[in-house]
Amino acid sequence: MKGAVSVIRSLEAHGVDTVFGYPGGAIMPVYDALLDTNIRHILTRHEQGAALAAIGYARVSKKVGVCIATSGPGATNLVTGIADAFMDSVPLVAITGQVPSPFIGTDAFQEVDVLGITMPIVKHSFLVRRTQDICRAMNEAFRLAASGRPGPVLVDLPKDIANGDAEFVAPDDGGAADPDPACDDNAIARARELMQRAQQPVIYSGGGVISSNAIREFRDFVDATQIPTVHTLKGIGALAAGHESLLGMLGMHGLKCANLAVQECDLLIVVGARFDDRVTGKLSEFAPHAKVVHLDIDASEVGKLRRAEVTIVGDLKDALPRLHVRPSIDSWRAHCEVSKTNHAWRYDAPTQGVYAPRMIRDLSLAASEDVYVTCDVGQHQMWVAQHYRFKDPRHHLTSGGLGTMGFGLPAAIGAQLASPNSTVINITGDGSIMMNIQELATVKRYGLPIKIVLFDNQALGMVRQWQELFNAKRYSQVDLSDNPDFSMIAKAFEIPSMRVERGEDVPNAIEKILNTPGPLFVHVPIDTAANVWPLVPPGASNTNMMTESVA
Amino acid sequence: MNSKLYVRMTFVEGALIRLLGLAGRRGFGIAAVHARGAEGGLYEIMLELVGTRSIETLQRQIQKLYDVDVVEVIPDGQVAALKFDARPAPFVQHMAV
Numbered sequence: 058m059k060g061a062v063s064v065i066r067s068l069e070a071h072g073v074d075t076v077f078g079y080p081g082g083a084i085m086p087v088y089d090a091l092l093d094t095n096i097r098h099i100l101t102r103h104e105q106g107a108a109l110a111a112i113g114y115a116r117v118s119k120k121v122g123v124c125i126a127t128s129g130p131g132a133t134n135l136v137t138g139i140a141d142a143f144m145d146s147v148p149l150v151a152i153t154g155q156v157p158s159p160f161i162g163t164d165a166f167q168e169v170d171v172l173g174i175t176m177p178i179v180k181h182s183f184l185v186r187r188t189q190d191i192c193r194a195m196n197e198a199f200r201l202a203a204s205g206r207p208g209p210v211l212v213d214l215p216k217d218i219a220n221g222d223a224e225f226v227a228p229d230d231g232g233a234a235d236p237d238p239a240c241d242d243n244a245i246a247r248a249r250e251l252m253q254r255a256q257q258p259v260i261y262s263g264g265g266v267i268s269s270n271a272i273r274e275f276r277d278f279v280d281a282t283q284i285p286t287v288h289t290l291k292g293i294g295a296l297a298a299g300h301e302s303l304l305g306m307l308g309m310h311g312l313k314c315a316n317l318a319v320q321e322c323d324l325l326i327v328v329g330a331r332f333d334d335r336v337t338g339k340l341s342e343f344a345p346h347a348k349v350v351h352l353d354i355d356a357s358e359v360g361k362l363r364r365a366e367v368t369i370v371g372d373l374k375d376a377l378p379r380l381h382v383r384p385s386i387d388s389w390r391a392h393c394e395v396s397k398t399n400h401a402w403r404y405d406a407p408t409q410g411v412y413a414p415r416m417i418r419d420l421s422l423a424a425s426e427d428v429y430v431t432c433d434v435g436q437h438q439m440w441v442a443q444h445y446r447f448k449d450p451r452h453h454l455t456s457g458g459l460g461t462m463g464f465g466l467p468a469a470i471g472a473q474l475a476s477p478n479s480t481v482i483n484i485t486g487d488g489s490i491m492m493n494i495q496e497l498a499t500v501k502r503y504g505l506p507i508k509i510v511l512f513d514n515q516a517l518g519m520v521r522q523w524q525e526l527f528n529a530k531r532y533s534q535v536d537l538s539d540n541p542d543f544s545m546i547a548k549a550f551e552i553p554s555m556r557v558e559r560g561e562d563v564p565n566a567i568e569k570i571l572n573t574p575g576p577l578f579v580h581v582p583i584d585t586a587a588n589v590w591p592l593v594p595p596g597a598s599n600t601n602m603m604t605e606s607v608a
Numbered sequence: 609m610n611s612k613l614y615v616r617m618t619f620v621e622g623a624l625i626r627l628l629g630l631a632g633r634r635g636f637g638i639a640a641v642h643a644r645g646a647e648g649g650l651y652e653i654m655l656e657l658v659g660t661r662s663i664e665t666l667q668r669q670i671q672k673l674y675d676v677d678v679v680e681v682i683p684d685g686q687v688a689a690l691k692f693d694a695r696p697a698p699f700v701q702h703m704a705v
Binding site for chain 2: 172173176180201355357360361
């Protein structure tokens with residue numbers, strides 16, 4: 058069979074049912090082979106959309122996402138998506154066409170060294186030099202993408218190799234990921250000892266809980282230990298909103314009670330998190346009184362930024378059930394509970410217009426647990442993280458590590474295709490939506506019933522907020538008051554739209570968002586001056602949270 | 609602060625660039641690189657690095673590279689015991705899986 062056909066057979070062998078991509082010259086053999094398979098190809102309108110949609114698909118389906126592009130600009134357009142998958146540990150296989158082997162290194166038309174460009178942002182990459190290596194490269198790519206800490210793998214396929222004669226080589230073990238290693242007994246014993254002695258412990262959980270599919274084990278762990286728990290942006294939903302032990306999100310835009318608990322704790326149990334700078338604030342002043350127990354599948358994350366007294370490297374599903382230690386912390390729990398009450402969110406902002414945090418909160422209260430929410434990046438992203446009450450972590454899709462504006466719409470496309478009977482809502486901003494607005498054509502082409510809720514403050518709001526607070530209101534290149542007419546844009550793609558300008562119109566809008574059968578574009582103008590609170594200034598300790606009254 | 613790492617890795621296309629690029633991105637200057645072919649299509653590399661970050665963390669990051677077989681920190685004062693093969697390394701252009 059042709060090499061390109063063996064690529065498709067490999068995808069089939071790994072259980073791939075949906076791929077996202079965009080054809081071009083060097084990848085034509087693969088697109089020809091796609092005509093003879095049942096694998097569904099989703100044609101996006103930009104390769105970045107393909108990569109981000111594949112991420113959305115992977116995060117909802119729990120499968121490896123697949124995106125395909127041609128050489129040169131097709132490959133470079135995938136780069137942001139590949140980086141996003143790398144930073145957020147999403148299993149992704151990116152297949153790129155490459156110029157024919159004799160042309161590599163000659164500055165040929167649409168030639169780019171995508172292997173070199175992507176080296177810092179992949180788990181591994183293969184430039185396939187021999188046709189007989191195609192299937193082995195594909196098998197390794199899928200195994201690597203899904204094993205251990207998940208991430209992206211690139212397979213770069215020169216056109217002559219794709220057109221050569223190949224034999225299909227089936228994956229070992231049906232293409233299963235490597236089993237995660239069990240955890241060290243001694244480390245578990247030392248962690249239990251620290252937990253038993255702790256007087257003010259806090260659990261700090263992250264995206265690793267979700268990546269490792271250890272949600273049930275994590276919830277059992279929290280319930281068994283009764284330890285107050287905070288989470289990162291990527292850890293939202295691992296513990297359902299409203300859980301009695303949950304203090305909320307920590308970090309730059311976290312809840313004050315969550316940050317204060319971490320600053321006061323004497324033991325920090327870090328579960329699948331990595332001390333990101335948006336979480337810790339000034340690292341040297343983060344959790345200053347705490348001993349640290351750090352659990353992670355990735356040994357290189359342990360001790361990278363904060364020394365841990367106990368490190369537990371391995372599968373959370375193995376470790377967490379062995380840490381069911383309940384310390385005597387009634388007074389500490391009571392202290393955290395009071396703090397939680399004192400610093401609870403308020404939704405009584407005096408405004409005639411729409412107050413975005415309240416609309417997001419009300420939307421989540423009206424929505425079923427099966428609703429998926431994708432975000433872009435900026436103020437609306439933080440409002441979703443703060444105010445949408447997630448019950449399941451896989452229902453919150455956000456670009457955490459890379460912070461990719463333009464993530465939300467393609468991710469919603471991937472999520473909707475992975476869960477066709479669910480309601481998928483993309484909550485976005487007027488800066489972000491324009492980054493991948495072309496994917497409205499994909500929504501239309503495939504008849505996807507995605508709801509787009511655009512909070513439009515006619516500005517790059519988060520940058521504007523920082524310029525207001527930290528640059529003496531010297532606003533530089535954040536004005537978007539010349540935004541296009543979004544209702545006309547929606548109409549051009551045959552997507553119904555509505556405009557929500559007053560607070561009293563929000564209930565009707567929420568009803569429409571949740572009950573309209575097809576796609577819907579909801580344009581919500583909001584106050585340009587509305588900011589995200591609270592806020593830890595960059596470089597400051599998490600103890601020093603700015604609130605609206607201080608600003 | 610200077611550190612030394614011994615790395616044994618498969619000598620395939622891009623492997624050395626991956627190794628050096630990773631060390632640089634993670635905050636280490638590369639003071640010297642000694643590399644030679646070894647038995648079994650492997651490559652032995654001695655890296656002399658300059659940096660203030662934890663060399664043990666870099667060791668764990670390098671260990672994650674697909675092509676790396678062994679990576680060890682060479683303690684201060686210890687002379688590296690590389691027994692370089694006198695032959696040039698066999699460059700493998702195709703992938704090794």
